[in-house]
Amino acid sequence: MAAFVGVNTGNMADQKPTLFTCFSPALLHLYDVNDAIVVIIDVFRATSTIASALQNGAKCVIPVDTVAKAVEISKRIDGIAAGERDGKIAEGLEHGNSPLEYPREFVEGKTLVLTTTNGTRLLHMALENGADTIITGSFPNLDAVCRYLVKQQKNVILGCAGWKDRFNLEDSLFAGAVIHQVKEFFRIHCDSSLTAELLYLQQKDRLQDFVPLLTHYHRLVERFGLIEDIRFCTTPNLANVLPVYRNGKLIIGEEE
Amino acid sequence: MAAFVGVNTGNMADQKPTLFTCFSPALLHLYDVNDAIVVIIDVFRATSTIASALQNGAKCVIPVDTVAKAVEISKRIDGIAAGERDGKIAEGLEHGNSPLEYPREFVEGKTLVLTTTNGTRLLHMALENGADTIITGSFPNLDAVCRYLVKQQKNVILGCAGWKDRFNLEDSLFAGAVIHQVKEFFRIHCDSSLTAELLYLQQKDRLQDFVPLLTHYHRLVERFGLIEDIRFCTTPNLANVLPVYRNGKLIIGEEE
Numbered sequence: 001m002a003a004f005v006g007v008n009t010g011n012m013a014d015q016k017p018t019l020f021t022c023f024s025p026a027l028l029h030l031y032d033v034n035d036a037i038v039v040i041i042d043v044f045r046a047t048s049t050i051a052s053a054l055q056n057g058a059k060c061v062i063p064v065d066t067v068a069k070a071v072e073i074s075k076r077i078d079g080i081a082a083g084e085r086d087g088k089i090a091e092g093l094e095h096g097n098s099p100l101e102y103p104r105e106f107v108e109g110k111t112l113v114l115t116t117t118n119g120t121r122l123l124h125m126a127l128e129n130g131a132d133t134i135i136t137g138s139f140p141n142l143d144a145v146c147r148y149l150v151k152q153q154k155n156v157i158l159g160c161a162g163w164k165d166r167f168n169l170e171d172s173l174f175a176g177a178v179i180h181q182v183k184e185f186f187r188i189h190c191d192s193s194l195t196a197e198l199l200y201l202q203q204k205d206r207l208q209d210f211v212p213l214l215t216h217y218h219r220l221v222e223r224f225g226l227i228e229d230i231r232f233c234t235t236p237n238l239a240n241v242l243p244v245y246r247n248g249k250l251i252i253g254e255e256e
Numbered sequence: 257m258a259a260f261v262g263v264n265t266g267n268m269a270d271q272k273p274t275l276f277t278c279f280s281p282a283l284l285h286l287y288d289v290n291d292a293i294v295v296i297i298d299v300f301r302a303t304s305t306i307a308s309a310l311q312n313g314a315k316c317v318i319p320v321d322t323v324a325k326a327v328e329i330s331k332r333i334d335g336i337a338a339g340e341r342d343g344k345i346a347e348g349l350e351h352g353n354s355p356l357e358y359p360r361e362f363v364e365g366k367t368l369v370l371t372t373t374n375g376t377r378l379l380h381m382a383l384e385n386g387a388d389t390i391i392t393g394s395f396p397n398l399d400a401v402c403r404y405l406v407k408q409q410k411n412v413i414l415g416c417a418g419w420k421d422r423f424n425l426e427d428s429l430f431a432g433a434v435i436h437q438v439k440e441f442f443r444i445h446c447d448s449s450l451t452a453e454l455l456y457l458q459q460k461d462r463l464q465d466f467v468p469l470l471t472h473y474h475r476l477v478e479r480f481g482l483i484e485d486i487r488f489c490t491t492p493n494l495a496n497v498l499p500v501y502r503n504g505k506l507i508i509g510e511e512e
Contacts, residue, residue: 023423026282030422165286167279169447191425191471195455202458215447 019149019156019186021175021193025122026165028129031157038131039145039178042119042161043138043170044216045084045097047243048233049114050250051141052099055239057108060249063120064113067092074113083115087219090115099140099232099239111249118161123245126159134245135253139174139234144242146181148253156186158193169199169214170234173207176200177236207234275412275442277431277449281378282421284385287413294387295401295434298375298417299394299426300472301340301353303499304489305370306506307397308355311495313364316505319376320369323348330369339371343475346371355396355488355495367505374417379501382415390501391509395430395490400498402437404509412442414449425455425470426490429463432456433492463490 022031041047050061064070067083067090074081082095089096097116114120119136126134132154137145149156158178160171176196179188183197203210211217211234220226232238244253276287296303306317320326323339323346330337338351345352353372370376375392382390388410393401405412414434416427432452435444439453459466467473467490476482488494500509 023279024283026286027280027421027423030282030420165283166446167283167448167451169451172451189471189474190422192423194469195423195425195428195451198455198458199451202454213450215445218445 016185016187017153017155019158019179019182019188019193020190021158021160021172021179021196023160023167023172023192024162024165025118025125025159028122028125028159033126033129033131033157035132036155036157037133037135037149037152038126038157038159039149040119040123040126040134040136040159040161041138041171041174042116042122042136043174043233044220045099045229045233046114046116046119046161047136048138048140048239049097049099049102050136050243051138051239051241052232053102053107053112054241054243054250054252055140056102056104058102059109059111060251061112061114061243062249063123064115065121065124067115070113070115074111077111079111079113080107081113083120085117087117098226098229100228118163122159122161127245136243136245136250137174137178139177139236140232140239141241141243142174142177142181142236144240146178148242149178149182150185153185158196163216168216170211170216172196173200173203177204272441272443273409273411275414275435275438275444275449276446277414277416277428277435277452279416279423279428279448280418280421281374281381281415284378284381284415289382289385289387289413291388292411292413293389293391293405293408294382294413294415295405296375296379296382296390296392296415296417297394297427297430298372298378298392299430299489300476301355301485301489302370302372302375302417303392304394304396304495305353305355305358306392306499307394307495307497308488309358309363309368310497310499310506310508311396312358312360314358315365315367316507317368317370317499318505319379319501320371321377321380323371326369326371330367333367335367335369336363337369339376341373343373354482354485356484374419378415378417383501392499392501392506393430393434395433395492396488396495397497397499398430398433398437398492400496402434404498405434405438406441409441414452419472424472426467426472428452429456429459433460
């Protein structure tokens with residue numbers, strides 16, 4: 001199996017854009033994001049929540065890096081201040097980072113101002129590093145992300161948000177799921193991408209049995225009982241929209 | 257399978273020392289090395305060369321961070337100045353970083369002064385961060401490393417040298433091989449360790465077929481023709497010594 005995954009070589013491949021996987025925000029500086037699409041991946045739970053809120057009709061999601069900013073901006077624009085620190089609703093906020101907290105009847109037509117431990121931080125790092133385009137991805141919008149990457153034909157960095165700069169498995173598994181779908185369109189010569197795809201292929205048919213082994217599962221389920229969140233975040237295509245970052249906001253992008 | 261790997265839980269496990277895997281030198285600061293044994297892992301090729309040289313009777317290996325230091329120290333003590341930059345013999349040095357360059361007839365009784373792109377750099381980082389004990393590991397000394405870790409009963413950081421701070425697969429596979437042997441003696445709650453072990457279990461029976469997919473294989477074999485080096489570096493227990501860092505030198509440690 002492995003002989004056919006992860007690495008594309010040959011002359012034809014040299015025409016293709018590159019794809020790299022970055023396992024931690026602390027490694028982002030090793031990759032050239034300037035002419036690349038950066039996919040921000042924070043499966044548990046920021047990028048799952050972003051997909052869910054937009055799918056359910058939110059006008060946009062404004063990712064911010066501090067609780068103070070979330071409160072200030074949401075007051076000014078009559079938005080919903082939301083976010084978490086260390087897995088629970090951040091002090092000073094009324095709404096958290098659960099994709100199930102934002103059904104259509106609550107979020108439609110509204111703006112979510114979201115701050116999270118890992119995902120929104122990585123998004124701002126990619127922005128500061130001059131990323132050409134930023135989109136967000138998680139299992140709920142897997143196919144939308146893959147369709148977009150294939151159509152754009154630009155270099156791609158799959159940016160895993162991790163947990164406080166540590167590697168985590170759920171983000172890597174999603175990177176592997178993307179790679180598995182799009183790899184024929186990219187030149188991939190990157191051990192992180194190979195690892196991500198091998199892990200995804202090994203676990204994809206038993207993902208719900210596998211996730212209880214993850215560090216983050218213990219944090220979310222054993223401490224906060226968020227089993228339904230975990231299921232949503234690891235199920236493909238439940239909220240198949242493409243969040244694109246434009247002028248400070250994540251909006252539903254056109255898949256062209 | 258995965259239900260039984262990677263994570264130990266339960267009351268008994270709480271008595272055990274911890275084990276973490278660090279995928280890149282750029283992530284080392286996230287781990288507490290102060291009371292831990294740090295295993296420096298640079299499979300291609302520094303820690304394979306270190307095992308080989310010591311196994312073949314070298315008095316010791318002095319790891320240094322610059323070519324200038326390698327030259328200066330080796331002149332002073334009549335040692336062998338050796339090392340690489342970007343996979344080939346560093347300019348100004350006569351000997352490289354190949355484990356096969358140091359047979360007994362050449363290296364016995366001598367001191368190797370070694371500088372490399374990734375492995376010796378990580379060793380110095382672990383030292384500066386206050387690591388309790390530093391040892392080096394690669395497939396050629398797999399069993400010696402595992403026996404030592406099990407006997408010491410201290411916290412362990414498996415430190416992958418990577419390639420210029422990027423994740424690489426060969427170091428992670430070795431981390432997985434160690435974890436697979438020692439895990440019952442440690443409390444392991446770390447997605448990097450789980451990933452390393454899953455990859456190792458997936459590839460261990462086909463390691464020689466798998467390594468041609470690795471980024472570093474292309475660098476070493478396609479550019480420099482070092483296929484025999486690769487074979488040595490990925491074969492378990494060909495140089496089963498335990499290199500321990502003491503007072504600026506790597507010497508054969510007693511497995512006590």
